[in-house]
Amino acid sequence: MAIMYPPEPRPFDDRSHEDKVFEVLRDNLSKEYHVFHSLTIVDGRNTRELDFLIFHPEKGIICLEAKGGPNISIKNGIFYYGNNKPIDNYGGPFNQAKSAMYALMNYVTNKGYDNINRNCKYQYAVWFMDMSPKVVDSWKMPTEASRERLLTNAEMQSEDALITKLESIFALPIKTPDIKTELSEGQIDVLFEDILAPSANLVDIRDAWHSNTVYQFQRMQKEQLALLNYLEEQRMAVINGMAGTGKTVMARVKAQRHAEKGEDVLFLCYNRPLRDDLNNRYAHEHVKYLTLDMLAHEYGCTSGNGAAFHADYEKLADKLMEAVQNGDFPYKHIILDEGQDFGRRNMMVGQEFDVADEYDEESPESLVVSILHDIIECNEDGSFYVFYDKNQMIQANEMPSYIRDAECKLTLYRNCRNTLSIAKTSMRMLQMGIRAQATEDVQPLLSRMDRKLKMKDNVSESEAPEIYICRDEDEVISTLEKVLDEYYADNLKGRLNSAEILTVRGKGKSILDKAPYKEKCVSKPKNLVYGEHQYKKRGEDGKWITAPISTCRRFKGLEADEIILIDLDRKFFLENPQASNIAYVGASRAKYKLVMITMLDNKDCQDILNHIHVTRASRVSPYEKLSQQLNVERKLL
Incomplete structure (x- = not known):
C-alpha cells in the first residue's frame, strides 16, 4: 500500500473522479511509493495545481494529471470532454502536466537545491481513467501528447498494468540523458521537508508504520x-x-x-x-x-x-x-x-x-x-x-x-512524538515535582498545564500507559520478561518496531546490574547505536527477544516505539530530588507505548501521595490513586 499525503483525498471536483485514482494508487502501489494529492506549486508569480505527484526514492517523480469521463475525444488536435467542452487548461492535459513538472523543477532550483534536480528524474503523465486502450490507441495524438505518457482504464483495473505502466514512464528518456535518480538520504529528507510536503513536514516518512497515526502526527x-x-x-x-x-x-x-x-x-x-x-x-x-x-x-x-x-x-x-x-x-x-x-x-x-x-x-x-x-x-x-x-x-x-x-x-507547543496519553503521563511526572516542592496552592498552574495538553486534539489518544506494581525484584524481572513477550508479539504484527529499557538509576545501579539478573544482560552488537547492553530472553517460539538498556539521561533526544521504565521504587520517588525530571525524560521518549515497572507496596504508594500533597478518598486504594495521578492503567501481574 502506498503512503498517501493526505491519507484521504482533498476536496475535488466530483466530475474528475480523482477519488477513484486516489484509491487505485493507494491500494495497488507498494509502501516505497509516496503519492501526493492536489499539490500546489508556486513558481515565482505563477501557481500550478497538480492532481497527483508520485515519488519513488529509486525511480524519481511523475507529475500526473487525472481526467474523468468516458467520452473524451480529440478534434483538430484539441482534447474535449464528453460534453464538448475543451480540456484547454495550459494548452491541454499533457501541457498542463508538463508545465507543472517544470514549475516544480524551477521551485526546487529557486530554493537552492539544484543538486536534487541533478539526482532525480522528473516525468509527467496524463490519466484518462474512464477511457479504454482500444479507443485511445485509435486517436491521432496532438504534437504535445504521447501514448507512452497516457494511462487508461486498463491501469485502473489491473495492479500489474498500473505498475508496468508507471515503470515504463519512469524509464522514458529525458532532455538530460545522464541524469539518474540517485538521491541521498539527506536529499530525500529535503525534498519532503522543504518541497513536497509542507503539511507533512519534519515527519520521518520512511519510519511510518500506521497511516492514521502518521497523518495525525503530520498535521x-x-x-x-x-x-x-x-x-x-x-x-x-x-x-x-x-x-x-x-x-x-x-x-x-x-x-x-x-x-x-x-x-x-x-x-x-x-x-x-x-x-x-x-x-x-x-x-x-x-x-x-x-x-x-x-x-x-x-x-x-x-x-x-x-x-x-x-x-x-x-x-x-x-x-x-x-x-x-x-x-x-x-x-x-x-x-x-x-x-x-x-x-x-x-x-x-x-x-x-x-x-x-x-x-x-x-x-x-x-x-x-x-x-x-x-x-x-x-x-x-x-x-x-x-x-x-x-x-x-x-x-x-x-x-x-x-x-x-x-x-x-x-x-x-505541539507534541509530535507521543500519543496524547503518553504526553499526559509525561506531564504528570513534571507535576509530581511541582506538587512536592509547592509551598502554596499550585492547582491553577497544574490545570493550565492540563488544558494545554487537552487543546492538542490532533494528537492520537491511543491506549493508556501501563504500570505494574511489583512486590520484589524477582517479580520485577518476571514482569519485564512478560512485557518483552508482548512487545515481540506486537513487533511480529508490525505494530511496534523498537523497544528500549530505560533505568532511572545511575550507571551500574540498576536492578539489571545485580546478580543473577545481570547474566541476562549481554554486550550490545556493533550495529546498535545506543545502549551499552541489551536484555536477552528466549521467546515462546524459541527465538531470542532483545531490548537495549540505557539510562534516561543518556537516551535524551532519542525515541523508541515502546519505552519500558524500570527501577521505579520508594527510594526513587521519595529520596531523589530530580525524580520528576528523570521520569519525565524517560516517559517522553515513548512514541506509541509506555510501560512502567515499579516495586512498591501499599504504604509506599500512600507515602508518595503524601509527598506530592495528594489526598484520596477512603474507597480508593493508594495503588489506584497513584495510577490515576500518573494517568496510567494498572496492570495485574
Missing part, C-alpha cells in the same frame, strides 16, 4: 514549519519546547537545509548516543555531528581513554579563538541540541540516581559554548541556534546566558 507539523521558515530571517535564536515537540527533528532539518546549499554546519549534541544516531541516519558531508568532547578531540585537546578520558575545554577555547584569527574555523552555522545541558558539571559514574549536577556559568564547557556563540555572531552570514527544554532545568538561575540573553526566543 501537527505546521507550527514547526512556520518556525523553521521564520528562522530563515533570524541569525541567532533559541527554541524552547517540551519533550516530544520535535526540537531534535527541527534542528536536524535546519542543519540539512544549510548543508544542501553547501554550507558547513556544526551540530553539537549533549550526549554521544544522540550524536551517533544522527550521524548514522543523516550523515552529510557538510554537517558535523559532535559532542563537546569530540570537538575537543578534533582540536587535540583531550588525553587518556575510557575512564581516564579528559577533555581540556580551556585549551579548546584557546584553539577555537586561534582558528578564527587564522581564518581556519570551518563552520558557518552552529546548532546546539539539548542546549539546557551544556555547561552542567559531569554526572559521576556510580551515583545512585541518573542525575546531573547544577549548571555552572563559569565552567570551561560554558566558556566554549559562549565562544562559539560569539564567533557566529561576528559572522554576518552565519547562524547560531539553540534547542532546549526549560522543563528540564531544576532552578531558574541555571539558565545559560546564551539562552537567557537571546534576543529571539521561540517556543514549540
